[in-house]
Amino acid sequence: MSSNPSPIDIDPAKKLPAALYVVATPIGNLDDMTPRAIATLKAVDIIACEDTRTSGKLLNHFNIDTPTWAYHEHNSEVQTPKLIERIQSGYAVALISDAGTPLISDPGFQLVQAAHEARVKVVPVAGVSAVITALSVAGLPSDKFTFVGFLPAKTHGRQKLLQTYHERSETLIFYEAPHRIIASLEDMATVFGHKRSITYCRELTKTFETVVKSSIGELIEFVKQDSNQQKGEIVLVVAGHSAQKQLDESVQHDKLLLRLLEDLSVKKAAALASDITGVKKNALYQRLLQLQQQDS
Template sequence: MSATAQSSLPASLYIVATPIGNLDDMTPRAINTLKAVDIIACEDTRTSGKLLNHFNIDSKTWAYHEHNSEIQTPKIIEMIQQGHPVALISDAGTPLISDPGFQLVQAAHNAGVKVVPIAGVSAVITALSVAGLPSDKFSFLGFLPAKTHGRQKQLQTYKERSETLIFYEAPHRILACLEDMAVVFGNERPITYCRELTKTFETVVKTTVGDLLAFVKNDNNQQKGEIVLVVGGDTHQEQSDDLTAHDDLLLRLLQDLSVKKAAALASDITGVKKNALYQRLLQLQQAD
């Protein structure tokens, strides 16, 4: 369909999610939308061309990426204002998630152009759903800095975060990234390694940072493909914040035991770290 043809879709900006690997994850709504729009803005027209050909989608494509977004954004907004529906897709997954598109969506809102989500796959949510780590609160942090110094510095800012943390990582940096996580987070921090999700060589491994580093180091195949790291939050801070919930138990144990023994027994009973309970016991003693 040419950009001058009249589409049956309202003239809006459609943010269309595409598969991250398995083409069966392409939704009927996404296919119908891409067939109906006048223009599909693609991160890479060659990459998207394979997907579009597979589903017999012949809508006109425009390249839209970080290097041409300043030029293309006003052109796309103008096309929509002239009555042409436009779709935005990335190479894979949901657009704007570590992919281009924010500038275009922001411009559409500023211009009063309707933005319509065509929901589908996102590697972030796909990884979280199988990670076996708390999902009630999480942060997606994208790609870490490429250099060790910058990566460790940024990881330090996340070290005491209590929510689950989700990162993307490039295959050629995965070993260095895990080494830095071991330094900053410690070898025992829980982590789930998600590689090539929905694809033939899909790998999901729930383990610890130290064991994952050894696993990836010993298997060159694990150093290839698309990688999502889901890292457990720092539970020590949560335990410290909630120590008052165990005050009745601690006070009772103090009647018969020393602070040290009371802390050890309370740790066995509650699962809270002994050192944290020891400090709380000292506070309770001082309060008396």
Template sequence: MTATDTFFQPNTAINTQPNIAALYIVATPIGNMSDISARAINTLNKVDIIACEDTRTSGKLLSNFGINTQTWAYHEHNSEIQTPKIIEMIQRGHSIALISDAGTPLISDPGYQLVQAAHKAGIKVVPIVGASAAIAALSVAGLPSDKFSFVGFLPAKTHGRIKQLEQYANRTETLIFYEAPHRIIASLNDMAAVFGDTRPATLCRELTKTFETVKKATLSELAEFVAADNNQQKGEIVLVVGGDVNNKTDDDSAHDKLLLRLLEDLSVKKAAALASDLTGVKKNALYQRLLELQDK
């Protein structure tokens, strides 16, 4: 914990028109500094405290825009201690912003515990929208974007990674993964093994930065591409993978009447299995459709 974590000093020099007491979730650039919004700069200037994943990393961003607001470290290792302190500060009438090292907070970054605590305490939570690597990658991937699932980081070890990939093998929506550069080759090879060599995917690396890469190909082709170029094994990486087209029906609702009838007497799992036998549609696709029907 740094000295600024311990003592609160109101930002009176800049806070001439302070925001209302609230928790502000502020998106920051994922690379190109020009991507920060005017509203984000204004908010970071006016709040009393900025909670940062890493005060040194965020310090460079804040310095670039001449923002002198006091910072507190807030990360997964101190969240249990800092969360109640931040909630107490807001309850006393202060405004606090949460930022991550880059992009939108809580997307594979710390912050869930704090936002949850704010809602529980009846504190207003305000989104200050902006860059997100996952959505940026989806927008340029050239893959269906009407339905997608954000998976985030896969397990570091091979066994755990393959086990999780198998859970998504028959999903029909586009999948978005984050991956560390030192695991990118292993992950691509595992994806090709589980999803199939020819599954379409897009490698998005260092988005908005100088050496940005957006490469669309099959999983096996991407594995070869990355293995042949050490530069592709560096930086921030997002993988966007197409869904299993063989699992899609011409009309998701084509078998709804049958599924709903079976569900009256059977569990979701058994209904999906029997419907698969009767229709020839893959069981996993029917299982997912049953879950959707239950939510309606």
């Protein structure tokens, strides 16, 4: 079993211990770059980048002149052993992706896995992740969630994969490419239903950030009517099956309570609604009081 070192206080003027440093970078707003990430990237010997041109803009912004190596899905088989050999020879190597935390929908897993197998130290330098950023603003249950990533490119593959998640109770998180967003949402409507709750997160932390919580059916129309919503980086956060069922039941209970309240007192309306739904009377009584406050 490999072990990680304890967190390290980094002085850019000093050489870092030989290790693989997995460094999170901003997903849009450069102010989200942490001081520790900047110090780490300045102090390592090599930065392995998903795209050296994309990362070059970030590194130039923070005056980081550390040498970079291209490390992506097309060269990882060749580059992985070379980087591990460098670390074993005493080099400190940082791994970054184009944006966010490495290994989330990028090839970094192979390098981290190889580091553990070679008993090389792996140090996380925490920061932004689009998955957690989207979940934090989605307004959907966050105690349990599954990150699915990108859906298949073709309709048959998408619907087949989505069907495996149809009955899942936890919140589901997807990435999607802008040119496929409408087709993917339509497939979600086919499999999950038009009423399933969803939060659409586009261009998070950037100038044209969009966060919209609605049903899948309503979201399809929103995206179709605005071509700007078919551009940029997109994260979809979808309610789980049981969460949607609870939401639907809650809406029905509210309608029932309000109808009973037209003819009965709060106490009697809650008691009768409890007999009809099986929900505890006190919970319904408290909900009725909330509904009255909202109407006042």
